[in-house]
Amino acid sequence: MSDFKRIIAKRKRQDFIFNIVGIVCTLIGIVTLGALLVDLFLDGLPRLNLAFLTHFPSRFAEQAGILSSWVGTLLIMVVTAAAAVPLGVAAGVYLEEYARRNWLTNLIEINIANLAGVPSIVYGLMALGLLVYQFRLGTSILTGGLTLAFLILPIVIVATREALRTIPQGIREAAYALGSTKWQVVRHHLLPYSIGGTMTGIIIALSRAIGETAPLITIGALTFIAFLPPPPIKSQAPFVSVEWLSSPFSVLPIQMFNWVSRPDQAFVVNAAGAGLVLILITLSLNAVAIVIRYRVRKRIKW
Amino acid sequence: MANLQHPVAAPAEQSSSPSPPDSRPAAARRLSRVKERIIEALLLLAAFTSVAITVGIVGTLVYESSTFFAHVPLKDFLTDTLWTPLFASPRFGILPLIMGTLVTTLVALTVALPVGTVVAIYLSEFAPVAVREIIKPALELLSAVPTVVYGYFALQFMSPLLQKFIPGLPTFNMLSAGVVMGIMIIPYVSSLSEDAMRAVPMSLREGAYALGANRIITALKVVYPSAFSGIVASYILAISRAIGETMIVAIAAGMQPNLTADPREPAATITAFIVQVSLGDLPHGSIGYQSIFAAGITLFIMTLIFNILGYILRKRFREVY
Numbered sequence: 364m365s366d367f368k369r370i371i372a373k374r375k376r377q378d379f380i381f382n383i384v385g386i387v388c389t390l391i392g393i394v395t396l397g398a399l400l401v402d403l404f405l406d407g408l409p410r411l412n413l414a415f416l417t418h419f420p421s422r423f424a425e426q427a428g429i430l431s432s433w434v435g436t437l438l439i440m441v442v443t444a445a446a447a448v449p450l451g452v453a454a455g456v457y458l459e460e461y462a463r464r465n466w467l468t469n470l471i472e473i474n475i476a477n478l479a480g481v482p483s484i485v486y487g488l489m490a491l492g493l494l495v496y497q498f499r500l501g502t503s504i505l506t507g508g509l510t511l512a513f514l515i516l517p518i519v520i521v522a523t524r525e526a527l528r529t530i531p532q533g534i535r536e537a538a539y540a541l542g543s544t545k546w547q548v549v550r551h552h553l554l555p556y557s558i559g560g561t562m563t564g565i566i567i568a569l570s571r572a573i574g575e576t577a578p579l580i581t582i583g584a585l586t587f588i589a590f591l592p593p594p595p596i597k598s599q600a601p602f603v604s605v606e607w608l609s610s611p612f613s614v615l616p617i618q619m620f621n622w623v624s625r626p627d628q629a630f631v632v633n634a635a636g637a638g639l640v641l642i643l644i645t646l647s648l649n650a651v652a653i654v655i656r657y658r659v660r661k662r663i664k665w
Numbered sequence: 666m667a668n669l670q671h672p673v674a675a676p677a678e679q680s681s682s683p684s685p686p687d688s689r690p691a692a693a694r695r696l697s698r699v700k701e702r703i704i705e706a707l708l709l710l711a712a713f714t715s716v717a718i719t720v721g722i723v724g725t726l727v728y729e730s731s732t733f734f735a736h737v738p739l740k741d742f743l744t745d746t747l748w749t750p751l752f753a754s755p756r757f758g759i760l761p762l763i764m765g766t767l768v769t770t771l772v773a774l775t776v777a778l779p780v781g782t783v784v785a786i787y788l789s790e791f792a793p794v795a796v797r798e799i800i801k802p803a804l805e806l807l808s809a810v811p812t813v814v815y816g817y818f819a820l821q822f823m824s825p826l827l828q829k830f831i832p833g834l835p836t837f838n839m840l841s842a843g844v845v846m847g848i849m850i851i852p853y854v855s856s857l858s859e860d861a862m863r864a865v866p867m868s869l870r871e872g873a874y875a876l877g878a879n880r881i882i883t884a885l886k887v888v889y890p891s892a893f894s895g896i897v898a899s900y901i902l903a904i905s906r907a908i909g910e911t912m913i914v915a916i917a918a919g920m921q922p923n924l925t926a927d928p929r930e931p932a933a934t935i936t937a938f939i940v941q942v943s944l945g946d947l948p949h950g951s952i953g954y955q956s957i958f959a960a961g962i963t964l965f966i967m968t969l970i971f972n973i974l975g976y977i978l979r980k981r982f983r984e985v986y
Contacts, residue, residue: 374879381881385787388780392804395848399810399818453711461705475715480972482909484936485722488961492725496949513718544697546704574811577911577936581943616813623817623916631821638814649809653802
């Protein structure tokens with residue numbers, strides 16, 4: 364009988380030990396994230412002031428700011444969202460609600476799964492060869508925005524499909540029973556009910572696009588730029604202008620990369636400042652996404 | 666899901682029957698049917714863009730690198746041990762870049778696979794629900810941090826830290842880049858593996874418990890093998906990520922091609938080379954311009970191999986409950 368107790372004690376001990384190992388491994392990730400944030404805050408916070416946000420980059424580290432790069436990031440995101448959201452949601456709706464099980468649907472699905480595994484820099488090469496040179500769009504905000512839109516398209520599609528899948532079949536059938544056409548069901552029921560899940564996916568995808576550096580470097584984005592794109596609003600009729608779409612640009616991560624690779628320590632501090640702004644944007648976007656997901660899950664009880 | 670047979674969605678021709686009469690004139694009904702068709706076609710077109718993107722990627726890589734391979738024999742490309750495409754007397758051996766990619770990837774996987782797997786087992790089999798609900802999103806934030814910030818962290822924090830333990834470690838080295846990259850991909854492994862393990866039916870665990878197994882034995886001998894296809898999928902995703910990761914290695918691993926298996930040395934990866942060339946001002950059509958596409962197609966093929974391998978493994982090890 365004491366043998367039996369010994370075995371039980373041993374097995375409990377094994378479980379206890381693994382519990383500790385598990386907690387330690389989990390902490391590796393959490394502690395690193397914490398160290399990264401603290402490191403960035405300590406290095407970058409002294410640099411973070413209004414002048415840093417409103418100055419162009421400069422040869423002198425103390426005067427350099429991130430004005431052109433945060434404006435660039437903002438405009439690129441406008442183009443990316445304008446392209447990726449309608450395309451991604453439409454593709455998701457098609458695959459989830461319309462598609463018949465045939466070779467074409469299979470092809471599209473395998474293809475989307477594969478696209479998600481393609482390294483981001485390869486998208487940059489595609490955009491360089493195709494958009495910049497074949498379509499002659501140049502290294503513009505339009506090219507940059509489209510490149511990132513292609514990159515996040517699979518994320519938006521998958522998020523849309525997952526959000527649609529959570530809607531019970533009964534909702535669709537009730538709408539059909541009242542004589543709705545398929546598009547009416549999608550437009551008036553499925554899209555509004557799935558908006559929470561879709562938005563979560565879109566925000567996460569955009570926050571990923573904001574941090575993307577490699578594809579934009581590949582298409583030839585500038586690392587030093589001391590002017591802003593032409594404003595989208597003009598004083599004369601027609602009051603709107605799309606000139607900014609063809610303007611050269613820089614973005615926050617490229618600005619940070621440019622500064623971090625300089626030997627001068629003063630620029631490294633600037634890099635930390637830019638990194639701090641970047642990480643605050645991406646983390647707050649993720650926080651928003653988590654809140655939306657949480658509220659949707661709580662509110663909707665089918 | 667898709668392709669449902671909805672009795673009511675059938676065409677409105679039977680409006681003579683007592684079922685809900687459509688009061689609209691026939692022309693309006695025909696118009697709305699045309700509209701439905703157009704909308705469906707537009708949605709299909711949107712779904713098809715993803716295929717067009719793939720065609721664009723493969724087409725561009727093949728087209729641009731074909732001019733490269735017209736200059737450089739494939740044999741030299743694969744066997745030469747020097748990569749100096751921008752020198753006066755250029756050499757085009759991709760091996761040093763592949764080596765740099767493999768070494769940083771291996772370092773990253775040495776960190777990410779064991780840690781990620783243990784975290785997944787812990788979260789799925791050991792942790793209380795409340796802990797899991799907090800830890801999982803917190804870990805996923807690791808993959809939300811922009812990679813350029815990780816590059817900064819590897820160069821400014823990890824490298825000096827490792828230099829304290831490894832004397833003579835240069836500032837730029839593959840080890841610190843690889844370790845940081847490994848930490849970055851932990852959530853890819855842990856989240857997907859945990860999902861796979863939690864999908865294993867409770868009855869399997871109860872069977873193991875009934876035979877006297879404890880939690881850890883159940884996790885390792887029953888849950889892990891049952892969830893293997895999903896776990897492998899997460900491993901493959903981690904490998905793809907590590908091979909294609911760019912900014913961390915471009916910032917922290919050095920930019921010099923270096924044929925070495927020693928992670929303590931600096932070396933350029935395929936991705937770092939593409940970044941380095943793109944930063945300069947290369948004329949369209951020059952050999953330097955073409956060389957980044959040759960490097961890119963190599964990278965693409967490497968990740969494709971792993972994607973296909975993952976697909977095959979998933980099929981072979983899929984358990985159906």
